[in-house]
Amino acid sequence: MRNTSDIIEQYLKAVLTQSEQDLIEIKRSEIAERFQCVPSQINYVIRTRFTVEKGYFVESKRGGGGYIRISKVTPSDQAELCGHLQKLIQDKVDQHTAESMIARLLEEEAITPREAKMMEAAIQREVLSLTYPQDRDYIRANVLRAMLYRLQYEM
Template identity: 40%
Template sequence: MTGLSNIIEVFIRELLEKSNTGTIEIQRNEMAEQFECSPSQINYVLSTRFTPYKGYYIESRRGGGGYIRLIKVKIEKYSDLNETIMETIGKSITKSKAYHIIEGLREEGFLEKREEEIIKAAVGDRSISGSAESANKLRARILRNILLILAK
């Protein structure tokens, strides 16, 4: 199943790259037929690979003429980054969501691969211990501070 998810993800990313607006509309059922899978497989790919933490916004309309609109949110270089950092990270964040943010910033060109790996190490479970709640609060403070310094 992972192989199919990867293929669907690549297909969607290619559609986004070809789009001049960074927005695409897809018919979930048609895409499922194209890849010979269930519509829930398309939902899985969208919900796990195209998250807000990775810089995507998804709108959907159900019904016969329903569609899924996928929007790649572009952050203007450093202009909105501070606000985005504060709003997205908040006071607590899981490791998974933190990694998604970090990966999204690398994909957008804000971070190099080495910086990505260093930040992941700083906010990863091997660096932070304690209860899940306290670890997530500490992770959020560390990630916010690192990214705010990089945004200067």
């Protein structure tokens, strides 16, 4: 059984898919009322499920006439997608963010399901077992950046 966050995510993605501009404007309170949940749950869904790594741009305006605008960012080709994801990686990247990037590559069909599984295996915290756990994110960033570079220039 799916939880409320999953249902809200699916709804917002369906509305976004139906939009001609790959853009929607929503009122947090209206969505919360529709799904009979607290408005903070809508914030949680947007903050965790509609991230830049996953291909979304979110902006919000607070106040009486406030809104949340979600737009889907579509790269022109796979090389552009890989370049964009490389720029998002700073000195370090956590496992969740790296997995989101791999999922985006798969969603955009820049990699196969088999390649996604291999990439995910390479960035797992158990694989990057180090004496100092904080070093894991630095190593993960380097590994992911190298994979994206290879994908970008050897497609």
